[in-house]
Amino acid sequence: MIKYVFIFILMFGLGISTFAQENDFDLGIQAYNEGDYESAFLLFDNWLRENPRDPEGYWYLGQVYEQFDGMSDFLALENYNQALALNPEMTPVYLHRGRLFLRLKRFEEAEADFKTYRRLPKGETTRIIYKTSGTDSGVSSIFTDQSENPSQILYLLSLSKAGQGQVETAISLLDSAIYYSPLESDFYAEKGKLLMDEKQDQAALIALEKALQINPDHYLAKQRVLSIRQGGDREKLEELTKAISTDPENPLPWKIRGYYKFSQSDFKGALTDFSEAISLHPEDAENWFYRAKTYAKLKNWIKAEQDFTEAMFLTEQEPELLLGRGQARYYQNKTELALADFIQLISIDPSNASGYYHRGITLHRLNRASDACNDLTKAVQLGMENIGEVKQKICN
Incomplete structure (x- = not known):
């Protein structure tokens, strides 16, 4: 979705008008253009208390509300409606309200506002519209109300x-x-x-x-x-991609899309998304855990071990983390370290069949056949019946 930020520039001949003393409205515009939306809100709110029939005050207050989260879109809509109730010929408000209707998925109302915007005269004031896209950084281009x-x-x-x-x-x-x-x-x-x-x-x-x-x-x-x-699933992927495009500094959509790509076996894509989530929120253990699992799917055992270890620093030593790191160490032939992880896993969760299985095959690699057989037997007893052939070979 393209975001439009309106900035008034009143042009008289070759000069730009100045005011001897700025009021709350002028200061509100200045704060808004500087991105200080909290101050802009207070200034426009004060202005409207003293000038309750000023449509431009409601228009700008609506724009300020659009910068906030939560239910602010509906408050923005109320202010745009009030501005148009006071001045139905206020052309640019239709553009703002139409864009807001788009975001609220009120498409017929959006269409009506855009058509009204095209029909109405644009006035004498030159309004420069700075157009920024959710995919761009900064201002991508400009146009004016009077643009043909x-x-x-x-x-x-x-x-x-x-x-x-x-x-x-x-x-x-x-x-x-x-x-x-x-x-x-x-x-x-x-x-x-x-x-x-x-x-x-x-x-x-x-x-x-x-x-x-x-x-x-x-x-x-x-x-x-x-x-x-x-x-x-294109629809699901598109939804997540748009969420990222709208708020690229939010780690959650990156993580969720990483989950989705992982589930679709797009491990390289998942790796990119989890890495971005980590860069935005390195204190989230889940980001490290899922990137570790992704590295494991790509058989990059060194990176997998590092990420499992990082996740363990950020949270309790949960069985799944110990299992993952133990596997990564096993495939790197770090047999003693892998064994230590599987021993700790079983001490935390004595009913974990996978823990016994992995400790069993690690013990077998260390030539401790009897202990290995005992662990594999335990794994079968706990429900891991699909390892019967492995158990038979090791125990015999």
Whole structure:
């Protein structure tokens, strides 16, 4: 989803107007533009207490609410509604409210607002709209209310149509947006997504690769190409990928997508996601544990041992961690260290059949056949019946 940040610049001739004394409204705009949303909230709130019929105050307060978590989207919507109740001709509010409706999945209302935005005159004030994408860092481009290029509003209309299930219309609108702005990578990435939904993988790849040709770092486009080539539950993967794109500093979506990729045997992809989760939250033992399991699947036993050890520093020495590290050590021929892990595992969980099995085969490697046979017999008694052939060979 593209985020639009509106900044007013009042231009008079060749100069920019200045004010001898700034009021709460002006200070609120300044705080908002500097990213100090808490101060902006207080300033706009104070302004509206004294000026309860100022539509621009409600418009800006709505924008501030959009920066907060929780139920703030609905508070933003209330303020946009109030702004339009006071001034139904306030064109840019329709764009903001339409974008908010998109996020709330109220697609028909979003479409209505975008159409109203296109229909209404844009006024005399030049509003510079800084457009940032969830896949980009910083400002990617700018446009103004007076811009004759309709590509951005066509793009938003396509999203609202896609949300209503009108995929052909959405693709047609995207094609129109591309006609007006042929170097906008987001347009191709979204077209690729819609073609994927229509099972038109080859056409989708063409659109996605065009997005990457324009912007090689386009995150969603890269992930969608991987989704086509690797298969799996595309809807689930797309949902997780969008969550990451929306909030890339949040480790949880990275971890959850890592789980998903691990479950689909995409171990290299899982490794990348768990590594990112660790970089964002190194105190989470689960991140280290699952990356260790991923390294084990890739038979990188050295890295697996290191990550299991790190997880054990962060949490109690749980049986699964001891089992994993013991296995990693066993495959590195660190037999005595592996044995120590399996002994500790059994002391913590005496009914762990896998613990007895792994201690048994480790003892066998150490030429302690009798002890090995006892452990394998115990593993079978605890329900590990599929090791009968191994037990027979060692015990005989």
